[in-house]
Amino acid sequence: MSDTERAVARMVPYIDAAFYRTQIDTARARGVDVALGAEEDPGAHFQTTGWRLGLSPNRWFDTLGYLAANPDAAAMGINPFLHYLEVGLEEERRPMPFFSDRTWTHPDLRRYGRCEYGPVRHVLTFEDQGPPPAERLPERLAVHLHLFYPDMLEQMATLLARLPCGFDLLVSVPEGADLPGLEQRLRAALPRARQVILRDGPNRGRDVAPWLVRFREEIRHSDLFLHLHTKKSPHGSYHAGWGDFLGHSLLGSPAVAAQMLDLFAADPELGLVAPAYWPMLRRAPNYGDSRDLCAHLAARMGLAPLPERCPDFPAGSFFCCRSSLLAPLLDLDLSFADFPAEAGQICGTLAHAVERLMGILPLQAGLRFDMVAVDLPFEQAGQQPRRLTVAPEQGQEPGKGPGAGISVVCTVTDPGTGPQVMDALEAVFVQSAPPREVLLVEAAGDDGVLAAVRSRFRDRLARGQLRLLALEGRSAAAARNAALEEARGEIITYLEPGTLWRQDHLARIVAGFAADPAAQSLYCGLVRSDRLEGAAERSALVAPQYGRADLLAAPLINLAAFAHRRDLPGALGLRFDAGLGEGAVWDFILRACARRAPVQLDHVGLARRAETPTLPTPLPAEARKAVQRRHRNERLYWRQDRPQIALKVPAPKPEFKHRWGDLHLANSLARALERLGCGTRVDILPDWYAHHPDDDATLVFRGVTPFEPRPEQINMMWHISHPARVSLEEMCGYDHVFVSAYPRAAEVIAPLGMHASVMLQCADPALFHPQVDLTDVPRHDLLFIGNSRKTTRWMPQACIDRDLPVAVYGAEWEGRIPPQYLKGTHVPNARLAAYYRAARIVLNDHWPDMAAQGFVSNRIMDAGLSGALVISDHFAGEELFMGHVVTCASPAEVEEAARHYLANEQARRDKAEGLRRMVLLHHTVEQRALQVLQTLERLMRDRMLRLR
Numbered sequence: 001m002s003d004t005e006r007a008v009a010r011m012v013p014y015i016d017a018a019f020y021r022t023q024i025d026t027a028r029a030r031g032v033d034v035a036l037g038a039e040e041d042p043g044a045h046f047q048t049t050g051w052r053l054g055l056s057p058n059r060w061f062d063t064l065g066y067l068a069a070n071p072d073a074a075a076m077g078i079n080p081f082l083h084y085l086e087v088g089l090e091e092e093r094r095p096m097p098f099f100s101d102r103t104w105t106h107p108d109l110r111r112y113g114r115c116e117y118g119p120v121r122h123v124l125t126f127e128d129q130g131p132p133p134a135e136r137l138p139e140r141l142a143v144h145l146h147l148f149y150p151d152m153l154e155q156m157a158t159l160l161a162r163l164p165c166g167f168d169l170l171v172s173v174p175e176g177a178d179l180p181g182l183e184q185r186l187r188a189a190l191p192r193a194r195q196v197i198l199r200d201g202p203n204r205g206r207d208v209a210p211w212l213v214r215f216r217e218e219i220r221h222s223d224l225f226l227h228l229h230t231k232k233s234p235h236g237s238y239h240a241g242w243g244d245f246l247g248h249s250l251l252g253s254p255a256v257a258a259q260m261l262d263l264f265a266a267d268p269e270l271g272l273v274a275p276a277y278w279p280m281l282r283r284a285p286n287y288g289d290s291r292d293l294c295a296h297l298a299a300r301m302g303l304a305p306l307p308e309r310c311p312d313f314p315a316g317s318f319f320c321c322r323s324s325l326l327a328p329l330l331d332l333d334l335s336f337a338d339f340p341a342e343a344g345q346i347c348g349t350l351a352h353a354v355e356r357l358m359g360i361l362p363l364q365a366g367l368r369f370d371m372v373a374v375d376l377p378f379e380q381a382g383q384q385p386r387r388l389t390v391a392p393e394q395g396q397e398p399g400k401g402p403g404a405g406i407s408v409v410c411t412v413t414d415p416g417t418g419p420q421v422m423d424a425l426e427a428v429f430v431q432s433a434p435p436r437e438v439l440l441v442e443a444a445g446d447d448g449v450l451a452a453v454r455s456r457f458r459d460r461l462a463r464g465q466l467r468l469l470a471l472e473g474r475s476a477a478a479a480r481n482a483a484l485e486e487a488r489g490e491i492i493t494y495l496e497p498g499t500l501w502r503q504d505h506l507a508r509i510v511a512g513f514a515a516d517p518a519a520q521s522l523y524c525g526l527v528r529s530d531r532l533e534g535a536a537e538r539s540a541l542v543a544p545q546y547g548r549a550d551l552l553a554a555p556l557i558n559l560a561a562f563a564h565r566r567d568l569p570g571a572l573g574l575r576f577d578a579g580l581g582e583g584a585v586w587d588f589i590l591r592a593c594a595r596r597a598p599v600q601l602d603h604v605g606l607a608r609r610a611e612t613p614t615l616p617t618p619l620p621a622e623a624r625k626a627v628q629r630r631h632r633n634e635r636l637y638w639r640q641d642r643p644q645i646a647l648k649v650p651a652p653k654p655e656f657k658h659r660w661g662d663l664h665l666a667n668s669l670a671r672a673l674e675r676l677g678c679g680t681r682v683d684i685l686p687d688w689y690a691h692h693p694d695d696d697a698t699l700v701f702r703g704v705t706p707f708e709p710r711p712e713q714i715n716m717m718w719h720i721s722h723p724a725r726v727s728l729e730e731m732c733g734y735d736h737v738f739v740s741a742y743p744r745a746a747e748v749i750a751p752l753g754m755h756a757s758v759m760l761q762c763a764d765p766a767l768f769h770p771q772v773d774l775t776d777v778p779r780h781d782l783l784f785i786g787n788s789r790k791t792t793r794w795m796p797q798a799c800i801d802r803d804l805p806v807a808v809y810g811a812e813w814e815g816r817i818p819p820q821y822l823k824g825t826h827v828p829n830a831r832l833a834a835y836y837r838a839a840r841i842v843l844n845d846h847w848p849d850m851a852a853q854g855f856v857s858n859r860i861m862d863a864g865l866s867g868a869l870v871i872s873d874h875f876a877g878e879e880l881f882m883g884h885v886v887t888c889a890s891p892a893e894v895e896e897a898a899r900h901y902l903a904n905e906q907a908r909r910d911k912a913e914g915l916r917r918m919v920l921l922h923h924t925v926e927q928r929a930l931q932v933l934q935t936l937e938r939l940m941r942d943r944m945l946r947l948r
Contacts, residue, residue: 004044004047004048007047007079007082008041008043008044008047010082010085010086011043011046011047011057011079011081011082011085012043014057014058014061014081014085014309015042015043015046015057015058016057016058016059017042019056019058019059019102019104020042020045020046020050020055020056020057020058021036021042023050023055023056024036024055027053027055027920027921030920030921030924031920032053032917032920032921034049034053043057046079046081047079047082051063051079051080051081052882053882053917053918053921054880054882054918054921054922055921056081056102057081059102059103059104060095060096060102060283060309061081061084061095061096062095062096062097062098062100062102063080063081064880064922065096065097065098065100065742065758066080066081066083066084066088066093066094066095066096066097067080067879067880068097068098068742068743068854068877068879068880069093069094069097069098069742069746070083070088070093070097071879073087073088074879075879085308089308092291094283096283097746098742098745098746098749098757098758099282099283099749099754099757100757100758101282101934103117103118103277104117104118104119105117105120106120106123106276106373108123108375109123109373109375111377112377112637112638112639112937112941113637113937113938113939113940113941113942114279114280114938114941114942115279116245116249116275116276116277116278116279116373117276117277117279118276118277118284118312118371119312119370119371120276120371120372120373121370121371121372122259122263122273122370122371122372122373123372123373123374123375124252124255124256124259124260124372124373124374124375125255125256125259125374125375126252126253126255126256126374126375126376126381126384127253127255127384128253128254128255129255129258129259131164131258132164132258132261132262136262136265136266137164137165137261137265138165138223138224138261138264138265139223140168140221140222140223140224141163141165141166141167141168141222141223141224141225141226141261142167142168142170142215142218142219142221142222142224142225142226142323143160143163143167143168143169143170143193143225143226143227143228144170144171144172144210144211144215144219144225144226144227144228145160145169145170145171145172145228145229145230146171146172146206146207146210146211146227146228146229146230147171147172147173147177147182147229147230148173148174148203148207148229148230149230149232150173150177150178150182152230152232153182153185153186153189154189155230155247156228156230156247157185157186157189157190159228159247159251160190160193160251161189161190161192162251162252162253162254162256162257163192163251163257163261164254164257164258164261165192165261166192166193166194167192167193167194167226168193168194168195168197168218168222169186169190169193169195169196169197170197170199170211170214170215170218170219171183171186171196171197171198171199172198172199172200172201172207172210172211172214172215173198173199173200173201174200174201174203175200175201175202175203176200177198177200179198179200182198183196183198186198197215197218199214199215201213201214201336202336202341203341203342204336204337204339204340204341204342205336205338205339205349205350205351206229206317206342206349206351207227207229207317207351208317208339208350208351208354208355209334209336209338209339209350209351211227212329212330212332212334212354213334213335213336216330216333219323219326219330220323220327220330222323223322223323224261224264224320224321224322224323225320225321225322225323225326226250226319226320227317227318227319227320228246228247228250228251228318229317229318230243231243231246231316239278239280241378241379241945242278242280242316243316244378245275245278245378246275246278246316246318247318248374248378248381249275249276249318249372249373249374249378250273250274250275250318250319250320250372252374252376252378252381253381256374260273260320260372261320263370263372264320264322267368269366269367269368270322270367270368270370271321271322271325271361271362271365271367271368271369272314272319272320272321272322272325272358272359272361272362272367272368272369272370273319273320273321273369273370273371273372274313274314274315274316274318274319274320274358274369274371274372275314275316275318275371275372275373276371276372276373277315277371278315278316280754281315282754284312284315285309285310285311285312285313285315285356285359286310287306287310287356288347288348288352289347289348289352290347290348290349290352290353290356291306291310293348293349293350293352293353294306294353294356294357296353297332297350297353297354297357298357298360300332301328301329301331301332301357302328303328303357303360303364304364306360307360310356310359311356311359311360311363311369312359312369312371313355313356313357313358313359313360313369314355314358314359315355317355319358321358321361321362322367324365325361325362325365325367326361328361328364329354329357329361334350338350339351379945380548382595382596382597383548383593383596383597384597385545385546385547385597385600386516386519386546386597386599386600387545387599387600387602388512388515388516388522388599388600388601388602389601389602389603390508390511390512390515390601390603391511392432392433392504392507392508392510392511405436405489405490405491405510406433406435406436406489406490406491406492406493406506406509406510407435407436407437407438407439407483407487407488407489407491407492407493407566408428408435408437408438408439408493408494408495408506409439409441409480409483409484409487409492409493409494409495410424410425410438410439410440410441410494410495410496410497411440411441411443411476411479411480411483411496412440412441412442412443412444412446412449412479412497413443413444413475413476413479414444414497415444415445415446416446417444417446417449417497417498418446418448418449418452420497420498421440421449421452421453421497422452422453422456423500424495424496424497424498424499424500424501425438425440425453425456425457425466425495427499427500427501428495428501428506429457429460429465430503431501431503431504431505431506431507432503432504432506432507433504433506433507433510434465434506435465435489435493435506436465436488436489437464437465437466437467437487437488437489438460438465438466438467438495439467439469439483439486439487440453440466440467440468440469441469441470441471441474441479441480441482441483442468442469442470442471442472443471443472443473443474443475443476443478443479444472445472445473450468450470453466453468454468467486469482469483469486475578475581475584476576476584477575477576477577477578477580477584478576478578480494480576481575481576481578484566484569484575487566489566490565490566491509491510491513491563491564491565491566492563492564492565492566493506493509493562493563494559494560494562494563495560496559496560498608499526499560499606499607499608500606500607500608501605501606502603502604502605502606505524505605505606508524508601508603508605509522509524509563509601509605512599512601513563513565516599518596519596519598519599520564520565520568520592520595520596520598521562521563521564521565521568521592521593521596521598521599522562522563522564522598522599522600522601523546523557523558523561523562523563523598523599523600523601524561524600524601524603524604524605524606525561525601525603525604525605525606526558526560526561526604526605526606526607526608527604527606527607527608544556545600546593546597546598546600548593548597548634548638549638549640551589551590551593552590552631552634552635552638552640553640555583555585555586555589555619557589557598558608559585559588559589560606560608561605561606562589562592562598564592564598568592569592572591572592572594572595574588574591574592575588576588579626580623580626580627580630581620581622581623581626582619582620582623583619583623583624583626583627586619586627587627587630587631590627590631594634628641629693629694632696633940633943633944634944636696636940636944637940637941637944642677642678642679643678643679643696643697643933643936643937643940644678644679644680644681644692644694644695644696644697645670645673645678645679645680645681645695645696645697645698645699645932645936646680646681646682646683646692646695646697646698646699647666647669647670647680647681647682647683647698647699647701648683648688648698648699648700648701648707649662649663649666649682649683649684649685649701650662650684650685650701650703650704650705651663651684651685652684652685652686653684653686654684654686657684658826658828658829659787659811659826661858661859662701662703662720663682663684664829665701665761665762665858665925666682666701667682668762668764668766668767668925669699669762669925669928669929669932670682671764671766671925672764672925672926672928672929673929673932673933675926675929676929676930676933678933681695685705688707689708695713696713696714696936696940697713697714697715697716697936697939697940698710698713698714698715698716699716699717699718699932700715700716700717700718700734701718701720702717702718702719702720702721702726703720703721703722703725704721704722704725706725706726706730709733709734714735714736714936714939714940714943715733715734715735716734716735716736716737716738716932716935716936716939717731717734717736717737717738718738718740718759719731719737719738719739719740719741719744719748720740720761720855721740721847721850721855722847722849722850723741723744723849723850723853723855724849728748728751728752731748731752731756732752734755735755735939736755736756736757736935736939737752737755737756737757738756738757738758738759738931738932738935739756739757739758739759740758740759740760740761740855740856741758741760741850741853741854741855741856741876741877742758742760742854742876742877742880743852743853743854743876743877744853744854744855745757745758757931757935759928759931759932760856760880760923761856761857761858761861761923762858762861762923762924762925762927762928763858763861763862763864763865763919763923763924763925764865764924764925765865765920765924765925765926767829767830767832767833767862768832768833768836768861768862768863768865768866769833769865769866769867770837770866770867770916772833772834772837772866773834774834774837774838777831777834777835777837777838778807778823778835778838779838779839779840780805780806780807780823780838780839780840781804781805781806781839781840781841781902782799782804782805782806782807782839782840782841782843782898782902783806783807783809783835783836783839783841783842783843784796784799784806784807784808784809784810784842784843785808785809785810785827785832785835785842785859786809786810786845786859787810787811787812787813788810788811788812788813788816789812790812792816793845794845794873794891795843795844795845795871795872795873795894796808796817796821796843797817797891798890798891798894798895799843799894799895799898800817800818800821801891802891802894802895804894804895804898804899806821806843807821807823807839808821808822808823809822809823809824809825809826809827809835810825810826811825811826813825832862832866833862833865833866836862836863836866836867836868837866837867837868839868840869840901840902840908841868841869841870841871841898841901841902841908842859842863842868842869842870842871843870843871843872844857844859844860844863844870844871844872844873845857845872845873846872846873846875850875851873851874851875851876852875852876853876854875854876854877855875856875856877856880857872857875860872860881860885860915861919861923864881864884864885864912864915864916864918864919865916865919865920865924866916867912867913867916868912868915869886869901869908869909869911869912869915870885870886870915871885871886871887871888871894871897871898871901872885872886872887872888873887873888873889874887874888874889875887880918880922881915881918882914882918883914884911884914884915884917884918885915886901886911
């Protein structure tokens with residue numbers, strides 16, 4: 001067997017053929033001719049050709065990143081993946097040192113910003129699929145709940161109540177917990193629980209030790225075992241929402257729970273199911289610091305030796321499995337003493353080892369471990385429309401019965417609406433379930449209305465069932481807020497002049513809240529008619545089925561048809577915003593429903609008189625825009641707006657901005673972002689802080705000038721130069737930092753984690769390409785384009801000192817080099833590609849600190865994409881170009897390289913073509929724009945979830 005064959009054989013088990021061929025297809029689409037036949041072995045191609053192009057063998061190994069992080073591997077000149085398997089694994093080197101999101105996501109999962117990943121085999125549907133056949137339900141289901149946080153009992157009970165069958169509930173709690181009280185609450189909330197067994201224990205082994213130690217026998221006597229726990233993930237804000245995601249994936253709705261259990265009935269070869277990987281887990285699966293513990297535990301259990309690569313496992317420790325799978329673990333007879341005391345460990349404990357071995361147990365038993373996901377994202381679960389048909393109680397006295405908990409808010413802001421106000425109040429007081437109170441806020445300054453009300457409803461005023469508030473000159477929003485402050489009922493509803501109520505309207509509202517105790521708000525149908533009888537047949541419902549995206553697009557729910565619990569505004573800090581003018585109601589309802597969809601009552605409860613404005617009332621453009629701006633995060637999430645990005649370039653003066661390469665790079669990136677659907681604007685330094693309220697994000701090209709991030713926007717930095725001027729403290733003020741250097745990125749990512757990533761500079765294929773027009777372009781053997789920086793630049797100086805035919809273009813060279821070498825003071829950016837293409841060799845150099853930290857000059861990429869050979873000074877990370885950039889450390893080496901390639905045309909062309917391929921494959925502006933947009937969408941999604 002040859003060395004190549006041995007190398008291929010070593011790598012073959014880890015080659016992801018489909019992923020590798022996708023990279024080949026992408027390369028061809030970018031104009032790189034890569035030959036790989038349909039029958040050709042991807043492993044052999046990767047060993048001989050692919051790795052030299054920077055391609056990767058699978059999704060979890062990054063060829064270029066590994067070379068950048070391991071210069072010793074690059075110096076050996078061998079396949080970096082082979083080096084990883086032979087050396088890196090044992091030394092615990094990372095296969096993807098600089099995280100690049102290449103995870104596989106199921107094509108049926110449509111997510112914004114972040115998506116769960118992993119080998120998802122089943123996408124469960126959130127909507128009801130009908131009850132499963134009784135014969136397919138498990139007869140002996142054991143459910144273990146580790147209730148470490150007793151304050152989450154109701155939340156966990158809500159999940160478990162969705163199970164379609166009976167089960168034995170095994171609950172572990174911390175020592176000192178109120179066992180009788182917790183048991184009583186669980187029994188009341190979970191009528192399907194045949195047994196509720198609570199046992200306490202010490203805080204050891206997280207959620208794993210309790211079921212392994214306390215409930216071994218109960219698990220042995222079950223057929224299926226479902227495990228979940230109260231998860232708050234206090235070790236990092238990255239994982240806020242992880243527990244909600246895990247619960248949603250297995251028990252997100254009755255339909256999800258039923259489908260999850262039915263997977264076992266339908267497939268006897270299925271051993272375990274668990275949620276897909278939480279999107280914020282960046283490198284799953286991995287052993288982490290638990291490899292040795294896993295190996296020790298596997299040996300004790302009599303399992304086969306650990307795989308080199310960690311198999312998939314239920315990260316987050318929510319899973320359902322056949323109970324027989326757990327026998328090897330249960331037989332260990334572990335005790336709490338085997339687990340370390342809790343100290344906030346993130347990895348490396350026995351509990352983490354057990355979590356990882358859960359992925360191996362099905363394989364050892366000849367069964368499968370499948371991951372599941374839900375078609376609906378977990379953050380949208382509370383926004384699913386709910387519809388109720390209710391039968392109200394009737395015939396109650398005012399202040400008694402179901403209507404006693406209602407406060408009705410009525411505002412008068414328009415003079416001359418007295419008759420309509422009287423009719424509306426009459427409709428309230430003849431309700432079958434009269435309210436506790438009506439708060440009439442008169443803000444129009446119409447004394448006649450107040451006098452008429454006092455005369456006509458004297459008895460109601462005396463009994464306190466009608467209360468008057470006079471707030472002359474106040475807006476409708478301010479008037480409603482005043483009423484909310486005064487309201488004493490548990491339910492708030494709104495009465496508007498010109499609106500007719502059905503006699504059972506309030507009774508149905510009360511019945512709706514009673515039928516769904518979790519409901520925070522509801523609404524009913526509203527029609528345009530002079531009377532309610534027969535209105536539904538003559539006029540379409542104004543309030544359609546609720547959809548969050550629909551409500552963000554237009555004010556589809558009328559305030560008169562809306563009701564909410566009194567504590568809802570207080571809990572959310574919610575009031576009508578007078579600054580939004582006529583948009584205040586739309587904004588109020590949007591915010592009231594932000595966390596949970598309103599219940600739709602399946603009846604027409606109100607009619608709006610024909611002489612009143614159309615329904616829904618169109619908003620003035622200014623008010624509509626103000627509301628849309630306030631809810632822009634959500635509108636972006638639902639793709640109703642396109643994101644607007646301001647690119648900040650530190651060019652100090654308009655008249656000199658053409659000298660700044662950053663500006664040309666920003667313009668190219670802006671065009672690429674526009675092609676991806678973004679709005680962009682490029683600002684030079686004098687315009688950095690101009691007021692642009694529609695900007696969603698800034699991308700600061702951080703070189704010589706710092707920027708003061710604005711908290712109302714998402715702030716991203718592209719750290720492209722001058723590392724000594726950019727402190728870690730400054731970077732911490734940004735939502736994300738892109739670093740255009742691998743070595744520097746390693747220093748930044750260590751403290752910033754997911755808030756930083758590598759993003760090298762790039763070239764624009766639309767500007768730099770070999771087919772550029774060379775008309776009237778001078779041809780030079782050696783070309784250097786760049787300003788003098790008022791210092792000696794050693795690369796062109798070396799050529800001058802060695803009498804090489806170098807041509808220099810740029811500003812401020814006068815007096816620094818002999819005039820015969822200076823061919824011009826400026827080359828327009830639009831003509832750079834032609835100059836590079838016409839030259840036989842293009843020279844490049846770096847600032848010393850930038851070379852040392854790997855900040856690659858984008859001149860290398862521009863010239864390379866144009867088809868030029870580049871000779872440069874040495875720079876950290878040069879191995880990323882696979883030897884296609886010729887680097888020198890001294891004037892003598894510059895002379896040697898220049899004379900060699902000037903004399904060897906084929907060698908020069910081969911080097912140039914190799915560099916062009918590398919830039920096309922890895923360093924185009926389209927790739928950078930996509931990285932920026934993907935990062936921005938993740939940040940926008942995170943912000944939307946935090947702020948809603």
